[in-house]
Amino acid sequence: MPIETTTGVVPEAPAQAELLAVPYDAALTPVLHEDLPVPVAALLAHHEAKGEAGEIVEVPVTRGEGVGRVLLYGVGDGSPKALRKAAAALIRKVKGRARLVVVLPEGDAAAFTEAALLAAYTFTIGADRTKPVAELVFAGSAEDEVRRGDRVARAVALARDLANTPASEKTPIWLAERAAEQGVPIKVWDEEQLAAQGFGGLVAVGQGSANPPRLIQLSYAPEGAERHIVLVGKGITFDSGGLSLKPTANMKTQKTDMAGGAVVIAVLGALAELGAPVRVTGLIAAAENMPSGTAQRPGDVITPYGGRTVEVLNTDAEGRLVLADALAYADDVLDPDAIVDIATLTGAISVALGRNIGAVYASDEDLAGELIEAGRASDDRLWRMPLIEDYRPALESSVADLANVESGSRYGAGSITAALFLREFTGKRAWAHLDIAGVGRSTVDEGVLSKGATGFGVRVLLEWLTR
Secondary structure, three states: OOOOOEEEEEOOOOOOOOEEEEEEOOOOOEOOOOOOOOOHHHHHHHOOOOOOOOOEEEEEEEEOOEEEEEEEEEOOOOOHHHHHHHHHHHHHHOOOOOEEEEEOOOOOHHHHHHHHHHHOOOOOOOOOOOOOOOEEEEEOOOHHHHHHHHHHHHHHHHHHHHHHOOOOOOOHHHHHHHHHHHOOOEEEEOHHHHHHOOOHHHHHHHOOOOOOOEEEEEEEOOOOOOOEEEEEEEEEEEEOOOOOOOOHHHHOOHHHOOHHHHHHHHHHHHHHHHOOOOEEEEEEEEEEEOOOOOOOOOOOEEOOOOOOOEEOOOOOOOHHHHHHHHHHHHHHHHOOOEEEEEEOOOOHHHHHHOOOOEEEEEOOHHHHHHHHHHHHHHOOOEEEOOOOHHHHHHHOOOOOOEEOOOOOOOOOOHHHHHHHHHHOOOOOOEEEEEEOOOOOEEOOOEOOEOOEEOOOOHHHHHHHHHO
16 A cells, blocks of 8 residues: 655654654664653663664653653664664564654665655555554654655565555556556557567467567656666566466465566656656566466467567466666667666575565676675665576577576576576667565565565666665
């Protein structure tokens, strides 16, 4: 669901706020606007506070004839990472409350605001759960940064909402309808247009489903833009594996296999408000991968956009087939300066990097460096992975130009060979691939995360495109 918490900014904390949060740093130095019933130093000593980010000391105070609360919250060293942790802990502490006034700490107010709102995110369908704080009032002089943090958080929440929506509702057509709500120009190819124009990957992956595929294009073109970026998102609205059927346990999370496409939709919807100076085109390759009498079969040879043939050895390696169409189209028609694709592509990357760091593969050193730095600044952290040329033979086929997976187990580097496959469709463009299969879903409610989709990728791409 969209973030329900509203935000506002005031120059100073209002007197007699019923619920007031005040920061203190690693030196145990708070910023107070009123006297407390016990000296602050004694309070912090009593609670054995260390000044670490995420610490909270709750103090009852007089409010007329009633009782209010002051929450002393630690911000550690005041770094963006520490502020995010502090904000998330604070918001989780006050779930269900109507209004919280927060004295902003020194430092990155955008990061603090963003984390506070993401910690307030919930997604439920008819479930009766404790609601997040209804209103956040930030006291300080950082209105522009608060506004940026608010907008970024709501973009992440949109990506989470799209990915968390059950596949019974979320078809490729539904996804195109949600993309059309983002306030930017849109073009959508239906199944007949896809077939007529040679988008063989989308057609093949989608042909087993009663819900036909779509290619969705969103456009953002500010006046005076000198650079053109294409973002490509994997939009598999449900992945059963096709005829190469997944085990039941592995299918339970597959409504989120369009998380990359959700990120692209959310980013395109936020660029104008954040004042991005570059032209950006978003492509979402949307299909449902289902088994049926019309599904593609292992051993089929298909022809993605551009004419290269692919032997489909595993129908559960379908994401790279729909991305091949979009990447080749971007290279051939859109003429961008750089292409970045984002996809929940391989389980192998979860083994390599776990669930806290996303992978970036890149053909261009500058592009890789920019994305890694943006990931560091935004807390959507990325790790550079190698495109090992010695593994390229894994994609050889005896009957087609390429195979979609390795036919044996000689190399076993599933995430790397998937990236090498995608590179085949990018021409000689500067290109990067973000594999978010490990970080696109969370199994815990913790910090800025909630169980389900994470929206990973929105923050790093918005940081890269707008700063």
